[in-house]
């Protein structure tokens with residue numbers, strides 16, 4: 001595929017300006033591979049012609065599609081399990097006790113760069129497990145955002161191949177997952193097919209809010225996070241496992257081939273929204289915790305630094321920022337306190 005130096009630099013500039021992704025020269029082959037299909041399918045002569053076509057669209061839709069083709073969406077349930085252990089064993093019990101004492105039974109979390117939803121659902125399962133029988137007395141919402149519409153559609157559809165839960169602890173499987181029909185036969189008529197990037201443990205390719213988050217705050221354009229607004233498509237029905245039923249569910253999952261969906265009890269905690277992390281954030285208030293994992297690695301250092309500074313304003317005092325395994329904040333100027341590798345507190 002034709003891609004001259006100048007065309008590649010222009011493409012990198014466009015992508016960096018739009019979403020912060022740093023397509024340095026080492027990414028050339030990856031970019032070629034990812035743009036091969038849109039270039040071939042559109043009958044373009046090469047990267048330069050394709051880029052001109054993308055930039056000629058005043059709506060920005062073609063640009064969004066191009067960035068979608070270029071972005072890396074690898075993720076998985078309970079990926080980097082230490083973060084979930086830390087939440088379950090240390091942070092959440094203390095948070096729940098302190099908030100209950102203060103009469104503030106509200107928990108807000110943000111999965112920033114949520115990809116196909118596994119991270120946000122894992123967070124929701126962890127919070128539900130920590131709350132246990134008190135769940136009904138708490139107001140819990142997890143905002144999950146990404147720039148990729150394709151990824152968000154899959155997150156909304158919440159259909160995952162059964163092997164994607166292989167690293168999920170059995171008790172958490174019982175809380176979060178229910179057997180489902182395969183995508184095409186399910187209630188979703190979107191023709192969703194299994195996403196090749198949705199896999200646990202895959203190697204990451206090297207591209208190299210009020211009291212808590214308050215949706216009704218002045219700058220907030222997000223709708224109130226009521227269960228009825230959760231997700232961007234209708235949830236499938238599946239009962240949440242409770243008590244003895246959990247054991248039964250765990251067994252039946254273990255023996256079910258094919259597909260799983262997310263239980264309503266977990267889905268209703270998560271709201272998916274499209275958001276470009278380097279653009280404006282149309283909400284205010286603070287979160288008890290922010291996960292921004294394996295996203296900043298694709299940005300250059302100044303963009304990472306700006307993002308970490310912005311996160312500071314959105315984490316409540318005593319709250320946490322989690323980054324990905326290869327995203328230490330060393331070398332970045334910030335105010336967070338180091339807790340342990342890739343966990344920072346305000």
Ligand SMILES: C[S@@+](CC[C@H](N)C(=O)[O-])C[C@H]1O[C@@H](n2cnc3c(N)ncnc32)[C@H](O)[C@@H]1O
Nearest residue numbers: 019071074075113115146147148276277293294
């Ligand atoms: C490798 S995935 C990480 C998913 C998840 N956080 C995890 O660690 O498993 C990176 C995600 O960041 C998203 N992303 C990249 N640039 C972004 C931007 N400027 N704004 C929002 N999301 C972005 C991509 O679309 C992709 O879904």
